[in-house]
Amino acid sequence: MIRNLAITVMFVLGFVYSQEWTYLKAGRSGLASNYVKSIQIVKGVMYAATDKGVSIISLTKDSIAQIDKTKMPKGVPSCMQAVGDTMWIGAGNTLVIYNMVSGTLVSIASEESGIQNTITSIAGSGDDVWIGTDGGGAFAFSRSGRHFTKFNRNSGLSSDNIRSVTALSDTILFGTSANGISLYSRNDERHSRLDRYDGLTNNFVTAFVQAFGKLYVGTYKGLSIFDPAKRDLRVAPGSRVMKEDLILSMAGDGRYLWLGGMGLVTRYDTKTDSVQSWSKAEGVPEDFITGLAVYRDYLYAATDGNGIAILNKKVPTVSLDRIDFKNRKGIVYGNFDSQSQPLTQSWSFFSPAARSVVFSKGVSPTGQSNGA
Numbered sequence: 001m002i003r004n005l006a007i008t009v010m011f012v013l014g015f016v017y018s019q020e021w022t023y024l025k026a027g028r029s030g031l032a033s034n035y036v037k038s039i040q041i042v043k044g045v046m047y048a049a050t051d052k053g054v055s056i057i058s059l060t061k062d063s064i065a066q067i068d069k070t071k072m073p074k075g076v077p078s079c080m081q082a083v084g085d086t087m088w089i090g091a092g093n094t095l096v097i098y099n100m101v102s103g104t105l106v107s108i109a110s111e112e113s114g115i116q117n118t119i120t121s122i123a124g125s126g127d128d129v130w131i132g133t134d135g136g137g138a139f140a141f142s143r144s145g146r147h148f149t150k151f152n153r154n155s156g157l158s159s160d161n162i163r164s165v166t167a168l169s170d171t172i173l174f175g176t177s178a179n180g181i182s183l184y185s186r187n188d189e190r191h192s193r194l195d196r197y198d199g200l201t202n203n204f205v206t207a208f209v210q211a212f213g214k215l216y217v218g219t220y221k222g223l224s225i226f227d228p229a230k231r232d233l234r235v236a237p238g239s240r241v242m243k244e245d246l247i248l249s250m251a252g253d254g255r256y257l258w259l260g261g262m263g264l265v266t267r268y269d270t271k272t273d274s275v276q277s278w279s280k281a282e283g284v285p286e287d288f289i290t291g292l293a294v295y296r297d298y299l300y301a302a303t304d305g306n307g308i309a310i311l312n313k314k315v316p317t318v319s320l321d322r323i324d325f326k327n328r329k330g331i332v333y334g335n336f337d338s339q340s341q342p343l344t345q346s347w348s349f350f351s352p353a354a355r356s357v358v359f360s361k362g363v364s365p366t367g368q369s370n371g372a
Contacts, residue, residue: 023306023308023310026050033052036048036291039291054066059295059296059298067096067105072091076091077090078092081123088122093133093136116136120134130167134161137151137152138157158181158182158191158193163205172184172186173208175206175207176203180203194233201236205219207248214226215228216236216268218249218250220245222236223235223247224239242275244277248289250292255269256268262289263289265311290302299311
């Protein structure tokens, strides 16, 4: 009897049932190419920047469009950011401003902007739009004044190689490829810097997400948390148990953060600092996850070669972790997570003759509630 039960346990432990990924690929879906560099979702419409143009795909109705290629610059669209009713697109060293309401666009060439290097990141803050470049520093565009201001190492930036940019109140933060975070205060026009000596996991900063009064910072080697009120920077506790350190893209989703790396998508719980990851075994393509976006019950992951991978977040994930034996019965410990209602100590009794285990929400044998 015990031998048969032990064999059953060998099969049960380590069992995981998780969500399946589907794909949006070039062709009938309306995606211009499977090499997607950036995605943004605004009011149920997904904008996907690919190496063959920008696709516009409605997520609520049957509507597919492309931004007119004849009006786009020759450079490959590499980054996008929604600012009001406009989508700002970086294509080489040219800025494209697409009006999402009228469908019209305006291009600003390097001769007007002064931008000579590839645009890597864009962020809007009040009247200004901030643009980061690869080797050419950063630029601020005043929408009311219609003029550009350049920032580089000579003017106070810690690096001219910008990978990400975001705004916190009056402070603009630039993620650099080697020198951590370069900060610029607009109130007093002062520059400062945060790097690994201040608590940053790595000086190559790739992405920012603001949530619950804090700024989450993605790097080449994990996740950091910056508290602007205390000016405190530290390694995110859950970062130490992530399957992979590399973070290329991020997206906020309520209490969760979604992190994209190389063939890996991780969900980080900001309340518990717990993590859950999806990789090739769960259907994630072995490509760079270049962008992440959330709309309703779905996560959209842009990939550099396999189009856009889609995860239905409402399909639950089930895993079995441990079994204790008592009175010829087994107590199964594991996890049932439907995102909206995670259960950290789901359990069930079963007999050796049982053919399946059913998870149930309730009180664990230790007397602790398993509700989230």
